[in-house]
Amino acid sequence: MKADPRGVLTGTHFMDGDHACCEGALAAGARFAAGYPITPSTEVVERFASRIPTVGGTFIQMEDELAASITLQGAVWGGAKAFTVTSGPGFSLMMEHIGYAAMTETPCVFVDVQRGGPSTGLPTLPAQADMMQARWGSHGDYEIIALCPNSPQECFDLTIKAFNLAEEFRVPVMFMMDEVVGHMTEKVVIPPADQIEVVPRKHTHKSVSEYLPYGTNGDMVPEIAHAGEGYKFHVTGLTHDERGYPNMTPQVQDKLVRRLQNKIRSAADRIALFEEEQTEGADVVVVSYGITSRVAQRAIGLARERGLRIGKLRLITAWPFPEKKIAELAACVKAFVVPELNLGQMVREVERAAAGKARTFAVSHAGGGVHKPEEILKVIVEASR
Amino acid sequence: MSDLVNPVEQFLRSDRMPHIWCPGCGIGTTVNCFAQALIESKVDLESLAVVSGIGCTGRVAGYVKLDSFHTTHGRAIPFATGLKLANPKLNVVVYSGDGDLSAIGGNHLIHAARRNIDLKVICVNNLIYAMTGGQTAPTTPDHAITSTNPYGVFEPSFNLPHLVEAAGAVYVARWTTFHVRQLARSISEAFKKKGFSFIEVISPCPTLYQRRNKLGDGLDTMKYYKEKSKTRHGAPTSEVGLTMTGEIIVGKFVDRDRPDYQTMMRGQMTESLGDKFAEQAEMVCS
Numbered sequence: 011m012k013a014d015p016r017g018v019l020t021g022t023h024f025m026d027g028d029h030a031c032c033e034g035a036l037a038a039g040a041r042f043a044a045g046y047p048i049t050p051s052t053e054v055v056e057r058f059a060s061r062i063p064t065v066g067g068t069f070i071q072m073e074d075e076l077a078a079s080i081t082l083q084g085a086v087w088g089g090a091k092a093f094t095v096t097s098g099p100g101f102s103l104m105m106e107h108i109g110y111a112a113m114t115e116t117p118c119v120f121v122d123v124q125r126g127g128p129s130t131g132l133p134t135l136p137a138q139a140d141m142m143q144a145r146w147g148s149h150g151d152y153e154i155i156a157l158c159p160n161s162p163q164e165c166f167d168l169t170i171k172a173f174n175l176a177e178e179f180r181v182p183v184m185f186m187m188d189e190v191v192g193h194m195t196e197k198v199v200i201p202p203a204d205q206i207e208v209v210p211r212k213h214t215h216k217s218v219s220e221y222l223p224y225g226t227n228g229d230m231v232p233e234i235a236h237a238g239e240g241y242k243f244h245v246t247g248l249t250h251d252e253r254g255y256p257n258m259t260p261q262v263q264d265k266l267v268r269r270l271q272n273k274i275r276s277a278a279d280r281i282a283l284f285e286e287e288q289t290e291g292a293d294v295v296v297v298s299y300g301i302t303s304r305v306a307q308r309a310i311g312l313a314r315e316r317g318l319r320i321g322k323l324r325l326i327t328a329w330p331f332p333e334k335k336i337a338e339l340a341a342c343v344k345a346f347v348v349p350e351l352n353l354g355q356m357v358r359e360v361e362r363a364a365a366g367k368a369r370t371f372a373v374s375h376a377g378g379g380v381h382k383p384e385e386i387l388k389v390i391v392e393a394s395r
Numbered sequence: 396m397s398d399l400v401n402p403v404e405q406f407l408r409s410d411r412m413p414h415i416w417c418p419g420c421g422i423g424t425t426v427n428c429f430a431q432a433l434i435e436s437k438v439d440l441e442s443l444a445v446v447s448g449i450g451c452t453g454r455v456a457g458y459v460k461l462d463s464f465h466t467t468h469g470r471a472i473p474f475a476t477g478l479k480l481a482n483p484k485l486n487v488v489v490y491s492g493d494g495d496l497s498a499i500g501g502n503h504l505i506h507a508a509r510r511n512i513d514l515k516v517i518c519v520n521n522l523i524y525a526m527t528g529g530q531t532a533p534t535t536p537d538h539a540i541t542s543t544n545p546y547g548v549f550e551p552s553f554n555l556p557h558l559v560e561a562a563g564a565v566y567v568a569r570w571t572t573f574h575v576r577q578l579a580r581s582i583s584e585a586f587k588k589k590g591f592s593f594i595e596v597i598s599p600c601p602t603l604y605q606r607r608n609k610l611g612d613g614l615d616t617m618k619y620y621k622e623k624s625k626t627r628h629g630a631p632t633s634e635v636g637l638t639m640t641g642e643i644i645v646g647k648f649v650d651r652d653r654p655d656y657q658t659m660m661r662g663q664m665t666e667s668l669g670d671k672f673a674e675q676a677e678m679v680c681s
């Protein structure tokens with residue numbers, strides 16, 4: 011399906027990542043946002059609040075993030091594509107509802123423009139320290155998808171992707187920006203609506219009597235119905251059977267929770283987006299994402315100038331983690347270098363996927379700024395030995 | 396007798412019976428009244444959605460044969476807000492417990508009333524957190540014994556009609572599970588209102604509240620409701636606070652009109668944007 015032109019601001023713009031994210035959401039068909047102000051994410055909803063009344067839709071500023079993160083899900087079951095936007099402290103408050111979205115298979119997008127933590131931390135300065143929280147923050151076993159843009163252009167492009175993945179898999183998608191990407195202004199090209207591919211909701215075509223809200227047809231993603239269409243269906247965060255009815259037996263729990271996991275895991279290769287450069291014949295591969303990937307690019311350049319054989323793997327999808335790719339590379343390279351604006355999060359995944367076949371070096375940073383390319387270079391040199 | 400079908404059965408998911416509620420529990424009575432109101436008010440069942448939070452009362456969403464959402468603890472109102480705003484044609488009922496709506500969800504309660512979101516809230520007030528075993532709620536009266544106040548409650552309780560009136564609700568009523576006809580009528584009336592309507596139903600939890608406080612069983616509680624209830628329509632809500640064994644003021648306390656959230660939004664946008672304001676299209680994105 012092509013994008014609805016009403017939401018698409020076709021043209022070449024000079025805009026920051028937060029605004030580009032908002033334009034991506036509008037282009038993807040988001041017509042509902044619920045938010046609560048928090049630096050450095052607020053510009054996303056501010057722009058949405060100013061744009062949506064002329065596009066046709068609703069923005070509501072809720073009383074807190076607990077509310078925002080469930081209001082958007084009510085809107086989804088009312089038929090809208092919907093999202094919310096926040097940063098660390100608000101993201102923490104949203105965790106229960108990320109689990110609710112995963113359990114009820116509510117397609118929606120959570121944007122987290124990461125800042126330094128823990129707690130109030132560094133309200134105006136960057137970090138990438140919510141990466142594990144995005145994956146594991148709600149209780150119980152579940153899977154989500156998380157994307158990491160590294161430029162305003164990608165904030166636009168990947169927000170559309172985030173909505174599309176949410177609809178395809180009926181899963182909450184985490185859009186993991188960081189303060190620098192959110193506030194950096196660059197060229198953003200927005201194509202015409204007929205060049206933007208949008209995934210429609212997986213709406214059922216079954217009759218009321220045939221419809222099973224959580225029944226699947228082999229692909230593990232059930233078809234959805236919206237309130238008010240006559241299906242008289244039930245949705246619950248309790249463990250439920252195919253009818254959507256609570257059934258709290260270990261058997262039903264096993265079937266449901268495994269399906270929620272497998273619908274993402276079995277498609278992990280297709281979901282995993284990354285950018286790979288000169289990994290063939292490389293001794294060391296630098297694995298990075300978000301703003302750090304742009305600093306890493308410089309460090310990689312410096313290392314190559316010294317004659318070192320360095321590959322680059324930029325993660326665009328953080329979750330599901332592209333472990334197959336890492337395992338493949340681990341068989342050929344000496345080491346991975348993983349710079350990130352945290353004290354070591356995604357590096358654990360790299361290490362796990364490398365499974366001892368290649369060494370793993372973290373380049374940690376507590377946040378509040380970005381790495382110096384020399385700091386990354388130093389570790390690359392060490393890892394190349 | 397066997398061919399007599401209970402008229403409320405058409406609104407229930409028969410394949411989910413028996414329900415989990417204890418003998419003498421008041422929640423089932425409120426559901427009968429709700430069903431009666433659906434018959435009387437002839438609301439379109441296809442465009443009716445029920446949203447519950449978590450608790451014994453929160454299970455109502457699972458038993459009604461309607462589009463129904465069992466959400467998270469305290470968040471039925473914000474979920475219902477999103478549902479209503481995305482599809483304004485829906486009639487959205489929030490059906491939940493006193494703890495769910497006024498403790499963990501208290502912030503959402505007052506803000507939805509302030510915004511005058513067009514929701515019909517039915518609050519089953521059993522004066523306790525029942526689902527979790529009878530802990531103190533913000534509604535538990537002074538001196539009552541609960542599992543977390545084993546020596547008696549000493550913190551003051553909320554007077555819910557007063558709270559929601561102050562926050563802006565357009566319709567506020569209170570009944571007990573003894574007042575089945577009045578309750579059904581109030582629910583029917585709320586269906587005719589546009590805006591935030593709040594109906595409190597004082598309801599027994601014989602298993603945890605009545606028993607622990609030596610207030611008898613379900614039947615004794617009905618007697619108490621019958622004897623100690625005074626109907627005072629239009630009573631100032633500041634005067635309707637509850638005590639453990641005292642009078643229960645019931646009736647319709649507030650019935651007023653002010654524009655609901657969506658009407659205000661449309662008005663403001665039209666004023667500021669003129670022709671540029673785009674009415675929300677059908678959001679259904681299939």
Ligand SMILES: Cc1ncc(C[n+]2csc(CCOP(=O)(O)OP(=O)(O)O)c2C)c(N)n1
Pocket residue numbers: 449450451452453468491492493494495496519521523524525526527532
């Ligand atoms: C976030 C969260 N905290 C606590 C609970 C546990 N819990 C479930 S129901 C409930 C209280 C329900 O009380 P009320 O809303 O009055 O409903 P009742 O059972 O009395 O009908 C609590 C504390 C929960 N489910 N979720």
Ligand code: SF4
Pocket residue numbers: 415416417419420421422451452521525526599600601602603
């Ligand atoms: S515990 Fe109380 S409120 Fe819950 S079902 Fe039993 S009687 Fe009703």
Ligand SMILES: [Mg+2]
Pocket residue numbers: 450492493494519520521522523524525532
């Ligand atoms: Mg209660």
